[in-house]
Ligand code: SF4
Ligand code: SF4
Ligand code: SF4
């Protein structure tokens with residue numbers, strides 16, 4: 001590994017690391033626009049110019065300067081400041097005074113660096129070059145060509161990440177203008193990322209347009225639970241309301257990206273299908289009464305009790321449900337029903353959007369490896385057909401919808417966040433918190449356990465599913481015994497082999513991969529086929 | 534810490550009598566003066582109103598563009614700077630206007646406003662001013678103390694504001710580029726009417 005020197009500080013970095021990343025390692029920020037860690041290097045904004053002290057000729061751009069032994073650069077010389085100031089002057093020469101109406105304002109690199117390297121007095125005597133404004137370039141995007149600094153990040157995103165190549169820089173010099181080919185329109189599923197990577201307000205997000213100034217938003221690290229990929233996200237919220245999601249960098253999962261469906265999924269939190277109140281026999285009820293009613297149903301079941309784990313529910317909730325069943329309902333059978341809910345979104349590809357729309361399928365697989373008594377989809381179909389199920393306790397998933405069953409003769413207890421066939425047929429409904437309303441972990445398709453943090457308070461009467469399991473356990477006689485999500489996870493980690501040694505601290509922001517591969521669920525091929533069809 | 538030191542009083546002060554007579558003398562002097570000269574500084578409010586100085590910070594108004602729309606672009610600078618956090622703005626988009634953004638609603642809770650004028654200073658569009666000279670800001674309900682967009686725009690359009698724009702009255706003090714018609718400083722080159 002080569003050792004380089006930045007402002008006199010020596011640092012050892014892997015070969016192939018550029019000087020922007022190397023400087024980041026020692027806490028030095030080199031201003032840059034066109035460089036993005038997950039795109040190729042273009043080297044056209046010139047903002048990252050630094051002085052080369054030894055090991056090369058300078059000044060040179062840091063983004064395209066790869067670490068090699070003996071290389072020493074300086075970012076703190078007066079010459080570097082002059083170069084940055086000059087670059088800023090060029091970038092801002094024709095820039096419109098749009099900050100008051102620009103959604104990027106507050107997180108704009110032009111604004112940030114201007115505070116440090118601004119010229120403050122304009123030396124421009126000619127009229128500014130005007131370009132296209134408010135161009136509709138995609139379902140989720142608005143383009144303002146005047147604000148563009150021609151960094152070509154968006155062009156490279158289209159060429160390298162989505163491979164769709166709609167965007168290009170047209171014309172030359174001052175008249176360089178970003179745009180899409182005539183008649184083209186950006187239609188891929190990753191549009192929001194273009195707004196994210198545009199370092200200025202040239203490409204902005206239509207869905208977020210003018211809804212909130214970014215400086216009012218608080219950010220919470222969470223995980224998207226819309227499919228098995230589990231993209232790392234930041235939930236931007238204010239006063240209990242979520243305004244947007246941004247991808248959070250995790251090189252092992254989603255790099256810096258996320259899909260547009262996941263980005264807008266927070267809208268369901270306040271959607272019409274959200275379950276906010278407990279219900280008993282279709283009537284709104286107190287949470288306590290509903291839990292008591294559920295406990296009575298389970299205790300006094302005439303026939304078999306089926307407990308169905310939730311493929312989209314958290315590890316904590318599933319573990320609490322399993323534990324509660326084993327402790328209180330010795331005669332119950334635990335099932336896991338793979339497959340997607342009917343009506344789930346159906347886009348998928350080989351990049352981020354997985355065909356499996358359950359956030360925690362791998363977590364369920366780990367529980368099934370731990371407890372071989374957990375039955376699968378076909379067993380539940382059989383049991384329902386045989387009339388062996390009197391009471392069914394369902395966590396999150398739309399089990400009846402998945403099986404295409406009507407649930408006649410079965411009394412259902414549904415613990416979930418959203419209305420579905422199962423909740424409609426349910427005798428008791430317990431409202432569960434949305435993933436962004438709770439601390440919990442989900443296991444993604446690569447068996448990475450990832451932690452989401454609570455961004456906002458659970459809406460209505462809803463509570464995290466693990467907490468509802470605690471209530472239900474207490475009503476049945478023996479609660480799983482966790483007082484917090486962390487405790488629930490600790491209990492899981494101490495009991496299930498593949499989770500052993502994990503804690504919320506050790507998961508950190510990047511997550512951790514499950515220990516040993518669980519044996520694949522046996523005869524679940526039907527379900528998998530439905531998913532991957 | 535500096536505690537107030539008790540004042541030493543002289544003997545004459547301590548018997549009070551002399552001081553009382555002094556006080557009565559002042560009252561008597563004013564009474565006699567007003568009786569014969571009648572040049573006192575008292576206004577027969579509300580029949581007579583004092584002309585407020587140009588820079589008096591009265592009720593806020595929202596200024597308008599020549600086409601009648603508010604100049605405000607809902608940038609939230611005023612709401613951000615307001616120390617009383619009394620400005621609430623809901624932004625929206627104008628489809629037929631190059632200025633794109635406007636306030637769908639703009640409210641100031643006058644019960645919370647401390648009349649610091651920071652909002653006026655922060656505004657990059659000269660869209661909010663406190664130059665109406667209106668100091669009677671009162672109402673029978675709390676709700677009515679919340680001035681909304683329509684009300685604050687009307688202060689300009691309907692009732693004539695008591696004080697004209699400062700630069701309109703003092704054109705010699707106006708900065709270069711000041712346009713009397715639009716009552717604002719125009720940018721050197723203004724491509725889209727921004
Ligand atoms: S891109 Fe940045 S500098 Fe340009 S108008 Fe938007 S916020 Fe202002
Ligand atoms: S639109 Fe944004 S990302 Fe694309 S070239 Fe311009 S500044 Fe860069
Ligand atoms: S005068 Fe001061 S307190 Fe009143 S609205 Fe303006 S900024 Fe807020």
Ligand code: SF4
Pocket residue numbers: 100604605606607608609610611612622652655656657658659660661
């Ligand atoms: S600062 Fe001016 S333009 Fe911005 S929101 Fe307030 S009144 Fe409107």
Ligand code: FES
Pocket residue numbers: 031032033034035042043044045046047048049061062063064
């Ligand atoms: S970041 Fe190096 S030239 Fe743009």
